[in-house]
Amino acid sequence: MERSDRTLIIIGGKEDRSNNKVILGEVARRVGSGKLVVTTVAMANGTDQLFEQYDKAFRSLGVKHLYHLEINDRQEATIPNKVRILDDATGVFFTGGDQIKITSQIGDTPIFKRIREIYDDGGVIAGTSAGAAVMSETMLVVGGDEQSHVIGGAVRMAPGLGLVDGVVIDQHFMERGRFGRLIGAVAQNPKNLGIGIDEQTAIVVERGNGFYVLGSSAVYVIDGTEVTYSNIAEEDLKKTLSIYNVRMHMLSQGDRFDLINRVPRQMRGRAAEKLPEKEEEHSAQPA
């Protein structure tokens, strides 16, 4: 496989695993006849049941070579037998759970080095929920749901796996009211583009320089390039954030985003036709 094929599929959580499976279908399509490893490193308990769900889903989508990589502590991430599960893999899927479990247990281990190689060799690395958050250099950890960002607020950030540069990713985005915390992350350093991904929705990052949207809900891009003022550096930690002139794009299936030039555009022609039917599970009823 060529290096230029490398792909990240970053999923906002709750992707469909039993009906249309639009998003998992894209993972399967890209893995093709290759080998897919599903890792439940983000989870402490119930890993077998969760793997079974994905096993069933991916097999129904035609994936033939499917393996489970379970890692319960950092020491396990160095065991040759565990690393060997990733031999010849062309795809890795991170389930949901706790993003700190992922980074603290595999960061800078032979397991991660191997995953990085799979990606650089043109593989597909996918992750949902916690598995989505770890894709960026800086990841959002806990706090800040359904509230506006306070300068000294409870949102914690931690170093992620760094598979995609220059972005901070948040998931379960509109469902958990996370606009405030993502804009707080962008205010801290506008070099990072904020990308908020709704449930049942994913971004497919191709060659690290752009993405398109897949799934039934929305992806929000928060661009701080033109910000003229923010009070984020103020000493009063109880002060609510102020930030002027943020550029924002709300994207849905059929939209692309150029990460280099930070511009959205519609998919047209053959690119758009290749998109699967949008899933219908998304309800328009109020919660």
Add this chain to the structure above:
Amino acid sequence: MERSDRTLIIIGGKEDRSNNKVILGEVARRVGSGKLVVTTVAMANGTDQLFEQYDKAFRSLGVKHLYHLEINDRQEATIPNKVRILDDATGVFFTGGDQIKITSQIGDTPIFKRIREIYDDGGVIAGTSAGAAVMSETMLVVGGDEQSHVIGGAVRMAPGLGLVDGVVIDQHFMERGRFGRLIGAVAQNPKNLGIGIDEQTAIVVERGNGFYVLGSSAVYVIDGTEVTYSNIAEEDLKKTLSIYNVRMHMLSQGDRFDLINRVPRQMRGRAAEKLPEKEEEHSAQPA
């Protein structure tokens, strides 16, 4: 009183009624020695208990002339005895409840005409929650919490009282995850600026052409002037909204916004010094 003093105080809900009372304090300060009428027209039940809370709060803030205007159906809004409660009033406060109750019961009645006169004569009209939503020409009614806007989604809009032009107001903003529905409203017609007000937070609109922020959380301004593309007019009602190049400002106490030129700026000098201490009830802990 001069016409140029006319003021709207538009509150995102859950304003403090028993401690610092920063926001109600501003209502009281502007009413001064005048007469304040609290109307519970938005509520069907429990109006007496609600009025008592405001009565206690406003009296503790020095308001001496305080009256309760209760309206249970549209016919009552035409009764001279009810209209007379507003005689000589210099301030009117709309409590929370149901915004459709307010507009359907007093829209185009002698009660509303009198309220409009009070405003135009330089009075202060304040409203919280449902009482905030009714201030604009178009108001958001129900639906769309914690989800991204779908073109044929469940958000309903209705004509408001129209005391402030060119804006759509939403309240309980970050707390109820209403970003999606407000951006949907702006997409429908970007001539309207979207203003999302958090709980315990208010905008003070002076002379109808600008506002400043008061209270402990944030106010979001969504400006669609520069939008280059949106799919809002598509026929597929299940499609999730796409919209490119929205300008967004997140404002907190100490910020002003010019509604004519659509630009934010910091309050400085005497204007900033007149601001009360920000309330401390706002918690930085995750929900």
